Amino acid sequence: KQLEGPMFIAYTLALLPALLPATFELTRLTAGRHLGSAAPTRRTRSTLLSAAGDEGGGTFESEIEAQLRRALAQVPDGERQESDERLISSLIEERKADLSQATEELDRSLGSVQDAINARIDAKMAGLQDDFASKVDEAVAGLRSSRAFSDADLEEKEVPLTADGSVSPALEDGAKVVIAGAASLLGRALAQQMCSVTSWGVCALLPEGTQAALAEGVERVPYAPFAPTALKKALADADAIVILTEGACGTGGVENKAVGRLMKAVGERTRRLLIVSSHGVERTTQLPYSMQNLFGALDKQRAAEQEVQLRAKAGIAAHHVVRVGNLVDDLARPQLRPVQLAPGDAISGEL
Numbered sequence: 001k002q003l004e005g006p007m008f009i010a011y012t013l014a015l016l017p018a019l020l021p022a023t024f025e026l027t028r029l030t031a032g033r034h035l036g037s038a039a040p041t042r043r044t045r046s047t048l049l050s051a052a053g054d055e056g057g058g059t060f061e062s063e064i065e066a067q068l069r070r071a072l073a074q075v076p077d078g079e080r081q082e083s084d085e086r087l088i089s090s091l092i093e094e095r096k097a098d099l100s101q102a103t104e105e106l107d108r109s110l111g112s113v114q115d116a117i118n119a120r121i122d123a124k125m126a127g128l129q130d131d132f133a134s135k136v137d138e139a140v141a142g143l144r145s146s147r148a149f150s151d152a153d154l155e156e157k158e159v160p161l162t163a164d165g166s167v168s169p170a171l172e173d174g175a176k177v178v179i180a181g182a183a184s185l186l187g188r189a190l191a192q193q194m195c196s197v198t199s200w201g202v203c204a205l206l207p208e209g210t211q212a213a214l215a216e217g218v219e220r221v222p223y224a225p226f227a228p229t230a231l232k233k234a235l236a237d238a239d240a241i242v243i244l245t246e247g248a249c250g251t252g253g254v255e256n257k258a259v260g261r262l263m264k265a266v267g268e269r270t271r272r273l274l275i276v277s278s279h280g281v282e283r284t285t286q287l288p289y290s291m292q293n294l295f296g297a298l299d300k301q302r303a304a305e306q307e308v309q310l311r312a313k314a315g316i317a318a319h320h321v322v323r324v325g326n327l328v329d330d331l332a333r334p335q336l337r338p339v340q341l342a343p344g345d346a347i348s349g350e351l
Helices: 006-035 038-050 060-073 077-156 185-197 228-235 256-264 297-312
Strands: 176-180 201-206 219-222 240-244 272-278 318-324
Touching (some): 185 240, 240 256, 256 297
Parallel strands (some): 176 201, 176 240, 201 219
């Protein structure tokens, strides 16, 4: 401020070489602040301010440095705060740019990984679809061959007729009787009795894996109530079918809900149907049957009987419904002898 005009310019030019080191130092400090946090810059300023009052040196450069320190000490706090905020804002923007770039690279990487995963999933699904389609084709081919065999088997056999041309209900020698529920106590006894006293062929429908002790000569056929084609094949050449229900004959008998499926599988050759049911299906409001029907057991038995009756009306020559009470092993009653029943018989007591 004391120099004016040409003297000020000359003095400035003379001081320029001495000011360059200080200018370089300030530039370095500013660059350090951009690269790091704001704390180092504040510490540098504090160092300059604290050294503003120090004495010593005496050289021209020391005097310039002292003048600069005093000038920095006179900078208002507001300006220093604004400067710090600008530096912090610049640093934040730089970090945002770096983060944005890293996010874009991560998105590209995730996109490529997702594409690779989708490609593998598509390839796997295509393979599974091919396997499933081949299995369906094999199953359809098996069903067609099985159905074709059953149809041909039915066509080859003739149904016996009476003199007036109607279907004969009588079972001749060699007639085939199929017992559904042959694994039950009554089923085993019935199969043995038929093999002993008749010339009929006896076939026992048994669920897969059943190990029932049956009489010699009894043919075993797999019982699959929920496989219509296999069930139809098993009943294709049956002249008579005996259904022993689980409700009347106990373990090993046919479930009531499966009787309807059995009736749908009955072929044109079948001439007689017989179902063994339980006492009380027509007296469900009377004791003790009302107690037995508390959860609808007798109602289900009645429904099974009706399935047989409906199928019989669709072309079966004869059908029978036999209602029994408690069943016990014949060996436990050696003094009892077989009896012959006729339609309409109502017998009470042990037989």
